[in-house]
Structures are given as structure tokens and as C-alpha cells.
Amino acid sequence: MMSEQHLLGSGADGQFLGDFRALAEATSIAGAAKYSPLVLRRLALFLVGYGGGRNRDAPLFELCHLVNIVDALGGDLAGRWQFFLGADRVTGAQCRGELAHLHDASGWLRDGFEWRDDGVAIDYDGDEFVVTFGRMPFLLALYEFLASMDDFAHHGTLNDAIDRMLAKNAEAAGGTHMRAVQDGANGLAAAMRQYRGRHLEQGMHDDAFMAILNYLRQRGDDSRVSFADEDILQFWCLHNRGDFRTYRRTYQRFADFTAAMAATQARRLGETAARLGNDWESGEVDPDDLHHAPAELGDFAAWSDPLPLLDSGPAAEIKFFTGAGEREPLAPLTEFGPFTRRLPLAFLRYVAFGSVQAAITTALQFHPGVAVETDLLACGTAETYTTRRALYEKLLVRLDRLRKATYHALNQAGGAGGAGAADERADGGVISLSAHAPERVFEAARRQGELASEPSEDQLAALEEEAAKAFKQIARRGFEAEDLDRDDRREGFRIGAGVLYAVGKILDGYINDLKRLDRGGGLEARFKQDTATFAVEFDKLYGVTDDRDRNAR
Amino acid sequence: MTEFAIFALTTGGLVQIQRISRERAPLSMMVLGRGSARLPVSDRYDDFVYPGGGPVEKFFGPFPDGGFRLEVSAPIDSGDSWQLAAFMAHAVVAAGAHSLCRDVAEAETILCLTGTVDFDGLIGGVGHIPEKLRAAREDLTAWQSGAASLMIIAPSGDDHERLLANETPSGLTMLGAENVGDLCAELEIPLGAVEVETPETTEAPIEDDTPGDQAEAPKRGRALEWSLMALVLIAGAFVFFSKRDGTAPAKPPSATVQLKLTPAPAAKVPAVVPTPKPEAKNPEAVKPEPAKLEQKQPPLEPKMPRLSVFERHAPVGHACTEVYFDKIEPELRPVPLVTSIQFKTSQGPALCGILLRIELGPNEIFAAASLELLAGRLVGSLRAPPDLSGRRLVKGRHDWPLDLPHRVAGPVRYRLSLTTSQTALRKQNQPDGGKTITLVHEVLR
Amino acid sequence: MIEIEMPDEAGMTAARQHFARLSETRALLDGGADAGISAGRLYAHAMAAAPMPDAALEAALEQNLALRRTYRDFVAAGAIYRLGEVIAASTDGIPPRRGVGCRISVTASQAEADQFIVILELDGGGGAATPAVLVLCDQSDRCHRFPLPSAHRGVIQFIVQADDPILPLLRDPGTEALLR
Known part of the structure; x- marks a missing residue:
């Protein structure tokens, strides 16, 4: 009998998924998402047992510190709930504002706490622990999940554990008590383990893992396997009756498989398995770290989609990309990053024929019993590969203009005396800004090959003029000259500069990959060939036959 | 005894004051009809009747513990121009000689009033007279042909002038009034019906199923201020004949008895709400005469035509x-x-x-x-x-x-x-x- | 082309677990299940003076005791006054309740037999804010909200019909009254 998890295609059961969706779909009064995609991704990683770096329960430890901070600022039970649950839209700046409000009202009621520019430091008998403002949105999301999970069954237990921890801290001579915080975190970790045990089927994805592994082993030897674009398509054609029903899901699973193997390999080699992942957990993602070349397998493990960085903090106030026209086509490219560079054709199939399959399944979902349109089954609506290439080339031009405009914004801000300051963190340290002076952005551009060598003064002046022109031409939110002196705006452009660079790097590289594929009209021929292949498979899956009820599929 | 239908002239139309009764609740309330919707204007009404706060307690109190429930036919959203109508309704109820009626068809006199009433009983201007008359036009036209005496009363001065300046249906009597003492005297509504401090007369002046023994309130004379020369000299163009003709308007009988207003079912309303004996020994201290009244004796010259x-x-x-x-x-x-x-x-x-x-x-x-x-x-x-x-x-x-x-x-x-x-x-x-x-x-x- | 060096058995186990976590993360982020009620949503509803109608939340409250208890906790924590105590039992009337700085009582209307007047008297001490909502939580932790008119002279007063749901709640000595 098929379990609920199998039906949902996830090890998480309906309760787990519903508990997470409760937060993922939470909106502010204005209708915006309560938590940024970045925060939700971090939360998801933690919940499945992956997000804690070396110690997967470390976020619970951090959460207890934050609870301790709120309590030391006079936040009683009502105040704690107001801080952790009362925010309309959770950002680092909002968390800092709430704490500042408490601080102004009562100051520190216990010793051992210190307000800092980037967060709050707690001194536990000489051991210091800092909770940054940038980290707080994730911790608030974690608290809310713990309070809500299992239909609030653990809410009372959560409060009791916190109250015990706070009572011990209040009794401590120095105002803080590390052991109490650890005990509190351990209590929460135990509850979280029980929750995972109840709602997360551990072996759920083993079959998928083994299916891919066995398929690849047939093509390699015991010590090494390899696969190319065609292997994913062939695998899908062979396995599209079950867990790998859609090409997109197959592609995603191959990407995850690669990332998992890469992480294991990196660990074996003694490397940090997920450099950015660890940085995330400390809340310090440096966009400049995204400037790595997509060549080594380790990059699969380290890759992190840069686009969500634009969704929170001061960068969210600047409209770097339009939604459907720019962000939407770029999103899958940046999501898979180096994987798309290695398997460019597989990605084209993901975009073009994945969309067709999604349209087919949507049609069946909303119109059960109605035959799927022939044109859909025949992939007549699929976006051609050359169209996609042209789209990305157009986006690269726009991206170049955005980068120049961002350069101008930072250059202007630098002129106002604010650029490059190592310790300025307008949004509470969401992003480390240590080296994002305009020169650094420029240097990044140079490294990318736009400039072959060190620029002359004339070249620099010409670039600045061009950048100013680009800035003026962009009439989007946040690109207002009069606001460039604002700290938060400056901060937003610094974050954006790193993201634009990372996106540009992937986009530029991918376009080059497509150029190579297109030699001699290769893309056109590939598209025709793939259309025929997918049409056959779609017909098998969704076409009307005499002896099968298509609605049962 | 005269059956009065009393209306507040508002920009939203005429609002009838249908009933005033006592409740064992600290705040006085203005309520929509017999329902349970307490109108937001209730707070201001409470101030208007609360001891030390408004003229109602000063002229008609003291009252026993609790507050009033004043029922109106339509919501009153803002302003204080309802005060004169509310005061006159309290006066009618307190006097006991007359009664408020809910059904206009039963009314002998229809009063449409607008104006504020201060602690001393002086009537203050409220403005928006043309709009109020416009909103009331349909009702006034309908009542004009009826048997009831129909009066529109506005504060003397600008409001009264604007009242006169409007083309209202003919046959209406439009009066200007400066203070409640004169107005009540003109309408022969005794002001301060419970002035005599006896157990029989200290019962609450609310609707009651049984006739009381309330003593007749002393008359204050018919000293309605018509703003005679002031109107002529300041803004008027009003010419008065030297003597009022001898035919009296339909006036209520002068005998004051405790009468029933719109009766509620016996099971619903206690017959009498006991009224504690006022502590004040000096009636004058309880109900001071408005200063204006003392200056208005003897009665004024006739003003019509x-x-x-x-x-x-x-x-x-x-x-x-x-x-x-x-x-x-x-x-x-x-x-x-x-x-x-x-x-x-x-x-x-x-x-x-x-x-x-x-x-x-x-x-x-x-x-x-x-x-x-x-x-x-x-x-x-x-x-x-x-x-x-x-x-x-x-x-x-x-x-x-x-x-x-x-x-x-x-x-x-x-x-x-x-x-x-x-x-x-x-x-x-x-x-x-x-x-x-x-x-x-x-x-x- | 992607080449992968095969790990040993332990490495393969780690890779399989890693793969599972990535897949789970993707499953969580991609949706595929109906959203439950979040604590923030419940809190916002509990704390709002006039919450927006939320049929899903109200249905969940009806069905889920833990949810109701949490809701009650939220309301209680944010309450300006709590009136748990019934001053005197009464066979037919509604007993008055008293809390620190406040009292709630009900009196029958003298004018209309099918109406009652709810009276909340506040001492206003300590600069306490004026409550906007009366929440009555019954013994099964169902909390019922009654928006309040503004206070006047330290009193909040309103009229209810005899069949108003507030009356049986106030009559029940096991009901907790919270003002917020």
C-alpha cells in the first residue's frame, strides 16, 4: 500500500509539509511574504536535518540565546510572543528595531549582554556568543515552526523548556548561564528529533538514489561513474512511470545526486563540505564568495543560488530584476548553477519540455477526463532552444547595464564617503560587506574578462561615464539618484553587486556553452530531435489509449 | 395634558425622541428604538444628563442611581444639535403633565428642535439650518396638513434668521429661543417638575404605569424670547404687531399630573423606579434658575403676525x-x-x-x-x-x-x-x- | 559531462542521506500540501482588536484543543484585565466578576424585558489602556470575542438581547473573562 509520503513524493508526511507551508505561505498585512525565500530555505534545510553545519542542532542553541536576549530586555511571556510571533514581515532590520524598542524601554535587566552594531553579544563567564540581527529572521522562523508544529501540540512544552532556561539564567550570578542555555537547546532538539521521527520517513529517497546510482554504475566502473546530457534524458525515458515521472523532477534529482556525491567527496578530501552553507548558518554570506569558477565538482556542493539574496534586507528595496521578464527565466539557471554549465543541453530540455509537461499535468488536474490537447502532447508549444538562447543573450545585455548602473550607484555612494567601509551593516549583517567598494566590483568585472588588463585612467573615466548613463536609463524602484546617500540604499547596491556578478558569471558562461552547442545549427537540430523524443514519451504517458484510463495516471 | 412628538432637526433628517426611561446602569445611553444598539453619541448624551456635567440633572435632578435610556428613531452620528430636543423631551417627561408619544399621529404638538443647551439652560446655535430643513421638508409637509400644532424651534440669532429665510411649507410656526426656561414657559411645559421635595414628588420622572401625586410645577410665565428688536435691528426685517391677538393656540392643560408615556408591557418594566430623596435641602441649590429667566419677566409683547x-x-x-x-x-x-x-x-x-x-x-x-x-x-x-x-x-x-x-x-x-x-x-x-x-x-x- | 568518484560504503551512506535531505528540502519548498495554521497567524488573530475573518483558522480552533489552548494563552498574556473570579453564585441572575482594577456585571433592562445591560467598570489605575475586546473563554478553551464600545467615565456599557451568546458565558462561573 502506498504511504502518504509516497503520494506526496516526499519523506515528509502531510503534517510536516503542512506545518512548513504554514510558514512558507504566511504573508504580511500588505500581502508580501512574511519570511524571505532565503530564510525559508534555511529553515527547510534545518528541518530535514541538514542546516546546522557541524552540529545540526546549532540553530536551536542560537535560538535559546535569542530568547535569553529578549528576556534580558524585559520581554516577559507576552513580550516574547510579540517579538517572535508578532512581526508582520520579518527582516533583520525589523528584529533590530524591536529589540532596540525593548532596549530603550528597559535597558538590560541582567548583566552579561552587550548591544553591538551587528547584533547582541552575550558573555557566559568569559565565553562570548553573538546573535547577529541578520541571523534573527531565521531564528524567528524556527521559533514559529517549533510553536506551530504538530498543530501546536508542543507549544506548552516549548514554553516550559524556555521558562526553565530563563529561570536558571535569572538566578545565575553573572546574569547568564551557559549550561541552562545548552539544556534548553537540548530540550528543543529532543522535541525536534521526535518530530522528525514521526513525520519524516528517512528511507523515502533511497530508492531514487539507488536508481540513479545503479543506472550510472552500468556505464562506469566501481571506482568512477560519469554521465552527460543524454543520460538524464535516457534515464527519464526508462523511469518515467514512478518517482521520476516528470523530466524536471528527474533533472532535479540528478542535480541533488551530484551535489550529494560532491559533498561526500569534499568531506573525504578534508574540505569544507559546503562553504556557503556554513556561512549561511552564521548569517554571513559574502556575495563575493560567489565568484568561483564552475569547474570543480566541489562547486556543486558549495553552490548556492544567489538570487534569493535580493529578496531580503535593503537589496529587496531595489528592483534589480523584473519578475516575469527577467527573474523568471534566470531563476532556474541560477538555481542549478554549475550543474547547468556541465549539462547545458539537459537544462534546455528542463526549461523547454519541462514546461510542456507541467502544462499537461495542470490541464489534467483541472480538467480530469478531458483529453490533453494534441498540440501539447506533440510539444508544439515548447520554447525552441534558439529562442531561449536569444532570451539569455538579451538578458546578458540588460545585466551588463544593471552592473554598470550598480557600479555607478556604489561609486556615487563612495563619493559620499560611505563605500567600502568594512563594518557598515545597514541590515544587521545579512551580508558581509567587507570588500564591496566600487573598485572591488570593477575588479570583479575585470576578472570576468570585460577588461583585459588594468584600466587606464581614460578607460576608467569612460566606464564611469557609461555607468552613469546606464544608471540614468534605469527607471526602476531603488534607482533614484537622490537616495544614493542613504545607508540602506548603499547597502542594497553592495549586495546587488555581488549577486549581479554571480548571475552574470553563470549567464555568460551558459551562453558560451549554448554557442558551442549551436555550431552548425546544432541547437535547431537538437530541438527537433528532442521534440520527437518527448512527444513520444508524453503520448505514452498522457495520450488516450483504449485499454487505459488516462485519468488514473 | 398634551401629547408631544419631539424631533431633533439634523442634517440627516428628523430624529424622533421616542421614549426616555431609567436603567440600573451607570451610563446614560441613546438607543435606536427599542433595540439594543447603543449609539456612539451616547457618551455625549451621558455628559448631558450626568450630575455636574449637563443641564438635565441640574434642571430635573437629582436622579436615583443609574442612567437614562433615551430612544431615538434614527441614528444621530455627530454634533450636539440634538441637545435641545433631548432637553425638551426630558422636560416633558419630568413635568409629568404631558407625555412623549412615539406615534406622530397621536401627537397634539409636534416640536422640531435644533440647538445646544448649556449647563445654565442657554440655547446655543448649531448652524446648517437650510440643510436640516431640506432634510425635514418631506415630513414637515406631511404633518402640516394634520391636526397637530407644528413648531420648528431654533436658537435665536443666526440660526433663527436662517430658519425664517427658508422657504418652508406654509402653516408652520418657527420660533427662536434663547433659553430653555423661556421655551418651556411658552410651551407650558413646567421646568423642574420634581422641585417640591416630598417623598411623593421625588419619584423618578420616567414613564410610569400609575399616576403619581406629583405637585404641579410652578409656572414661570410665558416668557418666550422672540428676540424682538434684536432681530429687527441686527438682521431682521421683522415687523411685529403691537399686541398678540387674544386667541390662544392649542395649549396643553395647565394641570400637572403624572402620566404614562408609551407604555411598556407590565412584565417588562417595573411600575416605579424608586427615587432616593434628594440630599439637597435647598431646592434652589438643586435646580438653580437660569439667569436669563429672571431677566425675562414679565411676559413679552405678542410677536405675530x-x-x-x-x-x-x-x-x-x-x-x-x-x-x-x-x-x-x-x-x-x-x-x-x-x-x-x-x-x-x-x-x-x-x-x-x-x-x-x-x-x-x-x-x-x-x-x-x-x-x-x-x-x-x-x-x-x-x-x-x-x-x-x-x-x-x-x-x-x-x-x-x-x-x-x-x-x-x-x-x-x-x-x-x-x-x-x-x-x-x-x-x-x-x-x-x-x-x-x-x-x-x-x-x- | 560530470564525473564522480565513487565513495566507500560510509561515504555512500552519507551521500544517500545528503541526497535525501536535499530532496526533502526541495519537497518542503515546492509545496504539495495544504498549509496548516502558523503560530504567527494564530497570534495575530488573537491579538487583533477586530481580526479579519479567517474561516480556516476558526475551523481549526473548533477542532483542535491544543490550538485553542494556545489561542487562550495568547489572549491571556496580552490581557489588560483578567476577571476569573465570580463574586457570588446566583441561582437565576448573572453573578458579577471582579478582577484587579475592574468589575463586570449584568443587569436586566428596566425598559425592555428581553434586554440586558453589560457593565464593565474600570478603575483606570496605573495608566492601564482601555480594553477594546472582551474575550470569554469557556471550560473547553473556546474563546469568544466581544468587541467593546469605548469607555466613558471609566465604564464600558452595552445592551444585549436575552438570546445573546455572551449571557450564558457570563452566567457560567467556569468561564474566564479577559479584557484586552
Whole structure:
């Protein structure tokens, strides 16, 4: 009998998924998402047992510190709930504002706490622990999940554990008590383990893992396997009756498989398995770290989609990309990053024929019993590969203009005396800004090959003029000259500069990959060939036959 | 005993005060009908009746513990112009001699009031008179033909002038009042019915199934302030006859008895809400006389009939042609008297005509009006309205509009005469006991 | 082309677990299940003076005791006054309740037999804010909200019909009254 998890295609059961969706779909009064995609991704990683770096329960430890901070600022039970649950839209700046409000009202009621520019430091008998403002949105999301999970069954237990921890801290001579915080975190970790045990089927994805592994082993030897674009398509054609029903899901699973193997390999080699992942957990993602070349397998493990960085903090106030026209086509490219560079054709199939399959399944979902349109089954609506290439080339031009405009914004801000300051963190340290002076952005551009060598003064002046022109031409939110002196705006452009660079790097590289594929009209021929292949498979899956009820599929 | 229907004139229309009763709750409430919707204006009403806060407790208290429930026929959203109506409703209930009725058809007297009442009983202006009259026009027109005496009462001064300036249905009595003492005296509603401090008379002045032994409240005389000379000199153009005619309007009987208002089912309302004996030993200390009342003795001269002239101007942005063809209502501006027989000369670029207003009061008399052109010409019937032929009994207000000729220069001068009598008039001859007034008015183009 | 060096058995286990976590993360982020009620949503509803209608939340409250208890906790924590104590039992009337700085009582209308007047008297001490909502939580932790008119002279007063749901709740000595 098929379990609920199998039906949902996830090890998480309906309760787990519903508990997470409760937060993922939470909106502010204005209708915006309560938590940024970045925060939700971090939360998801933690919940499945992956997000804690070396110690997967470390976020619970951090959460207890934050609870301790709120309590030391006079936040009683009502105040704690107001801080952790009362925010309309959770950002680092909002968390800092709430704490500042408490601080102004009562100051520190216990010793051992210190307000800092980037967060709050707690001194536990000489051991210091800092909770940054940038980290707080994730911790608030974690608290809310713990309070809500299992239909609030653990809410009372959560409060009791916190109250015990706070009572011990209040009794401590120095105002803080590390052991109490650890005990509190351990209590929460135990509850979280029980929750995972109840709602997360551990072996759920083993079959998928083994299916891919066995398929690849047939093509390699015991010590090494390899696969190319065609292997994913062939695998899908062979396995599209079950867990790998859609090409997109197959592609995603191959990407995850690669990332998992890469992480294991990196660990074996003694490397940090997920450099950015660890940085995330400390809340310090440096966009400049995204400037790595997509060549080594380790990059699969380290890759992190840069686009969500634009969704929170001061960068969210600047409209770097339009939604459907720019962000939407770029999103899958940046999501898979180096994987798309290695398997460019597989990605084209993901975009073009994945969309067709999604349209087919949507049609069946909303119109059960109605035959799927022939044109859909025949992939007549699929976006051609050359169209996609042209789209990305157009986006690269726009991206170049955005980068120049961002350069101008930072250059202007630098002129106002604010650029490059190592310790300025307008949004509470969401992003480390240590080296994002305009020169650094420029240097990044140079490294990318736009400039072959060190620029002359004339070249620099010409670039600045061009950048100013680009800035003026962009009439989007946040690109207002009069606001460039604002700290938060400056901060937003610094974050954006790193993201634009990372996106540009992937986009530029991918376009080059497509150029190579297109030699001699290769893309056109590939598209025709793939259309025929997918049409056959779609017909098998969704076409009307005499002896099968298509609605049962 | 008179059945009063009391209405507050509001910009949203007439709002009837249907019932006042006591509740064992600390705040007084204004409630929509018999329902449970406590209106937001209740807080201000509570201030109006609360000891030390408003005039109701001062004039009619002290009251036992608890508050009032005042039921109104429609919501009152804002402002304080309901105060005069609420006060008069309290006065009617407190006096015991009269009663409030919920059904207008049962009313002998319909009072439509607007104005504030301060702690000392002085009535304050509220404005928006034209809008309030406009909103009430339909009801007033309907009641005008009924048997009940219909009165509109506004604060003396600007509000009263605006009241008079409006073209309301004829047959209405429009009064201006300066203080509640005079107003109650004019309407023969005893003010402070529970003044005598005896156990029998300290019962709460609320609706009651059993007649009480309440003593008759002392009369304060009929000292209604008509703002006689002030109106004439300041803004008026009102001409009063020297003596009021002897026919009394339909007045309530003077005997004061505890009467039942709109009765609630016996099972619902206790027969009597016990009223604690007032602690104050000096009745004057409990219910001080409004200062104004003491200055108003003896009763005033009669004020009706009266004659007034209004200029009819085209509103800003409109032409007289729109007024002539009834496309727009003209603005009415009263013309003051400059001598005892002459109105001030009228002129103005937007002056379209004049309105002659004859007000005869609530009592029927014979009246004859006539107009004699001395220079220029006027457009419209130069013959008086049929009711003012002197051959039939008439009462209330009568308007006589006349237009100035279009594009004709030169002054218009006319003489207006009004003769009244208790007997029929023939050819405007003044009979014995009759009165005639003649006034001259000139209009320059 | 992607080449992968095969790990040993332990490495393969780690890779399989890693793969599972990535897949789970993707499953969580991609949706595929109906959203439950979040604590923030419940808190916002509990704390709002006039919450927006939320049928899903109200249905969940009806069905889920833990949810109701949490809701009650939220309301209680944010309450300006708590009136748990019934001053005197009464066979037919509604007993008054008293809390620190406040008292709530009900009196029958003298004018209309099918109406009652709810009276909340506040001492206003300590600069306490004026409550906007009366929340009555019954013994099964169902909390019922009654918006309040503004206070006047330290009193909040309103009229209810005899069949108003507030009356049986106030009559029940096991009901907790919270003002917020």
C-alpha cells in the first residue's frame, strides 16, 4: 500500500509539509511574504536535518540565546510572543528595531549582554556568543515552526523548556548561564528529533538514489561513474512511470545526486563540505564568495543560488530584476548553477519540455477526463532552444547595464564617503560587506574578462561615464539618484553587486556553452530531435489509449 | 395634558425622541428604538444628563442611581444639535403633565428642535439650518396638513434668521429661543417638575404605569424670547404687531399630573423606579434658575403676525435666468428696516427678485396683503396670494415671490401693506380691532 | 559531462542521506500540501482588536484543543484585565466578576424585558489602556470575542438581547473573562 509520503513524493508526511507551508505561505498585512525565500530555505534545510553545519542542532542553541536576549530586555511571556510571533514581515532590520524598542524601554535587566552594531553579544563567564540581527529572521522562523508544529501540540512544552532556561539564567550570578542555555537547546532538539521521527520517513529517497546510482554504475566502473546530457534524458525515458515521472523532477534529482556525491567527496578530501552553507548558518554570506569558477565538482556542493539574496534586507528595496521578464527565466539557471554549465543541453530540455509537461499535468488536474490537447502532447508549444538562447543573450545585455548602473550607484555612494567601509551593516549583517567598494566590483568585472588588463585612467573615466548613463536609463524602484546617500540604499547596491556578478558569471558562461552547442545549427537540430523524443514519451504517458484510463495516471 | 412628538432637526433628517426611561446602569445611553444598539453619541448624551456635567440633572435632578435610556428613531452620528430636543423631551417627561408619544399621529404638538443647551439652560446655535430643513421638508409637509400644532424651534440669532429665510411649507410656526426656561414657559411645559421635595414628588420622572401625586410645577410665565428688536435691528426685517391677538393656540392643560408615556408591557418594566430623596435641602441649590429667566419677566409683547422682505439672489456661478425658471434655488437675504416704515434699499449684481413673507403665527386670523408699485415694475403676480385676501381664516407663513424684470434698469419702488383682523376684511379696510402695517422698499438694479 | 568518484560504503551512506535531505528540502519548498495554521497567524488573530475573518483558522480552533489552548494563552498574556473570579453564585441572575482594577456585571433592562445591560467598570489605575475586546473563554478553551464600545467615565456599557451568546458565558462561573 502506498504511504502518504509516497503520494506526496516526499519523506515528509502531510503534517510536516503542512506545518512548513504554514510558514512558507504566511504573508504580511500588505500581502508580501512574511519570511524571505532565503530564510525559508534555511529553515527547510534545518528541518530535514541538514542546516546546522557541524552540529545540526546549532540553530536551536542560537535560538535559546535569542530568547535569553529578549528576556534580558524585559520581554516577559507576552513580550516574547510579540517579538517572535508578532512581526508582520520579518527582516533583520525589523528584529533590530524591536529589540532596540525593548532596549530603550528597559535597558538590560541582567548583566552579561552587550548591544553591538551587528547584533547582541552575550558573555557566559568569559565565553562570548553573538546573535547577529541578520541571523534573527531565521531564528524567528524556527521559533514559529517549533510553536506551530504538530498543530501546536508542543507549544506548552516549548514554553516550559524556555521558562526553565530563563529561570536558571535569572538566578545565575553573572546574569547568564551557559549550561541552562545548552539544556534548553537540548530540550528543543529532543522535541525536534521526535518530530522528525514521526513525520519524516528517512528511507523515502533511497530508492531514487539507488536508481540513479545503479543506472550510472552500468556505464562506469566501481571506482568512477560519469554521465552527460543524454543520460538524464535516457534515464527519464526508462523511469518515467514512478518517482521520476516528470523530466524536471528527474533533472532535479540528478542535480541533488551530484551535489550529494560532491559533498561526500569534499568531506573525504578534508574540505569544507559546503562553504556557503556554513556561512549561511552564521548569517554571513559574502556575495563575493560567489565568484568561483564552475569547474570543480566541489562547486556543486558549495553552490548556492544567489538570487534569493535580493529578496531580503535593503537589496529587496531595489528592483534589480523584473519578475516575469527577467527573474523568471534566470531563476532556474541560477538555481542549478554549475550543474547547468556541465549539462547545458539537459537544462534546455528542463526549461523547454519541462514546461510542456507541467502544462499537461495542470490541464489534467483541472480538467480530469478531458483529453490533453494534441498540440501539447506533440510539444508544439515548447520554447525552441534558439529562442531561449536569444532570451539569455538579451538578458546578458540588460545585466551588463544593471552592473554598470550598480557600479555607478556604489561609486556615487563612495563619493559620499560611505563605500567600502568594512563594518557598515545597514541590515544587521545579512551580508558581509567587507570588500564591496566600487573598485572591488570593477575588479570583479575585470576578472570576468570585460577588461583585459588594468584600466587606464581614460578607460576608467569612460566606464564611469557609461555607468552613469546606464544608471540614468534605469527607471526602476531603488534607482533614484537622490537616495544614493542613504545607508540602506548603499547597502542594497553592495549586495546587488555581488549577486549581479554571480548571475552574470553563470549567464555568460551558459551562453558560451549554448554557442558551442549551436555550431552548425546544432541547437535547431537538437530541438527537433528532442521534440520527437518527448512527444513520444508524453503520448505514452498522457495520450488516450483504449485499454487505459488516462485519468488514473 | 398634551401629547408631544419631539424631533431633533439634523442634517440627516428628523430624529424622533421616542421614549426616555431609567436603567440600573451607570451610563446614560441613546438607543435606536427599542433595540439594543447603543449609539456612539451616547457618551455625549451621558455628559448631558450626568450630575455636574449637563443641564438635565441640574434642571430635573437629582436622579436615583443609574442612567437614562433615551430612544431615538434614527441614528444621530455627530454634533450636539440634538441637545435641545433631548432637553425638551426630558422636560416633558419630568413635568409629568404631558407625555412623549412615539406615534406622530397621536401627537397634539409636534416640536422640531435644533440647538445646544448649556449647563445654565442657554440655547446655543448649531448652524446648517437650510440643510436640516431640506432634510425635514418631506415630513414637515406631511404633518402640516394634520391636526397637530407644528413648531420648528431654533436658537435665536443666526440660526433663527436662517430658519425664517427658508422657504418652508406654509402653516408652520418657527420660533427662536434663547433659553430653555423661556421655551418651556411658552410651551407650558413646567421646568423642574420634581422641585417640591416630598417623598411623593421625588419619584423618578420616567414613564410610569400609575399616576403619581406629583405637585404641579410652578409656572414661570410665558416668557418666550422672540428676540424682538434684536432681530429687527441686527438682521431682521421683522415687523411685529403691537399686541398678540387674544386667541390662544392649542395649549396643553395647565394641570400637572403624572402620566404614562408609551407604555411598556407590565412584565417588562417595573411600575416605579424608586427615587432616593434628594440630599439637597435647598431646592434652589438643586435646580438653580437660569439667569436669563429672571431677566425675562414679565411676559413679552405678542410677536405675530409679522412682515418681512428677502432679497432673492442667484447663487455664485449661476444666473438669474436659472432662478426665474426654477432651475436653482435662490439665496435669500433678509432686508433690514432702516426706519419704522421703510426697508433698506436693495441692490446687487445677482439680485433677481424679492420674497415677501407674511407670518401669521399659529392662530387663525383674517389677513389681507397688498402691493402697490410706486416706480419701475416687477414680474409676477402683483395680487396677493389667495389666502391673504382677507376673506378666510389663515395661519402660519405665507410667501409671495416676485422677480425683477430682466435687463431693465432703473429703480423699483413699492409699498407693501398687511391688515389683520378677527373678522373678515373687505377691500383692505381695517375693521375695528384690526391692525395694519405699511412698509416701503426700493430696489436698485 | 560530470564525473564522480565513487565513495566507500560510509561515504555512500552519507551521500544517500545528503541526497535525501536535499530532496526533502526541495519537497518542503515546492509545496504539495495544504498549509496548516502558523503560530504567527494564530497570534495575530488573537491579538487583533477586530481580526479579519479567517474561516480556516476558526475551523481549526473548533477542532483542535491544543490550538485553542494556545489561542487562550495568547489572549491571556496580552490581557489588560483578567476577571476569573465570580463574586457570588446566583441561582437565576448573572453573578458579577471582579478582577484587579475592574468589575463586570449584568443587569436586566428596566425598559425592555428581553434586554440586558453589560457593565464593565474600570478603575483606570496605573495608566492601564482601555480594553477594546472582551474575550470569554469557556471550560473547553473556546474563546469568544466581544468587541467593546469605548469607555466613558471609566465604564464600558452595552445592551444585549436575552438570546445573546455572551449571557450564558457570563452566567457560567467556569468561564474566564479577559479584557484586552
